[in-house]
Amino acid sequence: TEDKDGQTGDISEEFRRGYKLYNFRRPDKFSKEHLRALQDIHRDFARQLAMSLTPYLRMDVEMDIISVDQLTYDEFVCSMPPHIQNGTFKLNPLNGEISIGLSPEVLTAFLDRMLGGDGNNTDFNRELTSIEEALTKKIIERIVATLEEAWNSVIHVKAEFSSLDNGYHVVPIATSGEIVALISFEIRIGQKNFGLINICFPYPVLESVLPKLTPQYIYQH
Secondary structure (H helix, E strand, C coil): CECCCCCECHHHHHHHCCCCCCCCCCCCCCCHHHHHHHHHHHHHHHHHHHHHHHHHHCCCEEEEEEEEEEEEHHHHHHHCCCCCEEEEEEEECCCCCEEEEECHHHHHHHHHHHCCCCCCCCCCCCCCCHHHHHHHHHHHHHHHHHHHHHHCCCCCCEEEEEEEEECCCCCCCCCCCCEEEEEEEEEEECCCEEEEEEEEEEHHHHHHHHHHCCHHHHHHC
């Protein structure tokens, strides 16, 4: 743009030099390359987990990654459905906790199958019994072990289970305005039950490995 004297304004000069506007309330801490690398890692994770759960549950299990996004932790928590079971864990030596959420539809099918049912229980919105909590921890530990293997293409990590809670408000893993990377999966169990699994990485957890989060690095290793 030009002013009355025909001089080019500062804003157009900034854009001509390649500057871009910066949103201080919600900065983009993960680049598109970082998000593509996370997608590659967790696409392999989804394939491996489906292969692991199929014989474990004695049912056909299919799992696909459906989105990789960055948003604030508060936005993430508000977008989650009620009665979601939230497991927190670490991938040492990464700094901080990660969360994994199982939608009621997924967890109910898992538990029903593990307890000898056909996996078609539809009693979703209720409190877990002590036995069901123990079985849920086993499922999450199996999921986290598979995630550990997938991340070994980037950095050697060791999974450590922390806690199991009903919802994300009990044990927050980040401050409300912290940016997180959210990986969402759709899982199909026995061709009848559909649900979601979400994995949430706060930015501080991944900050130290961002230089390695490129598709090129992952393919080379």
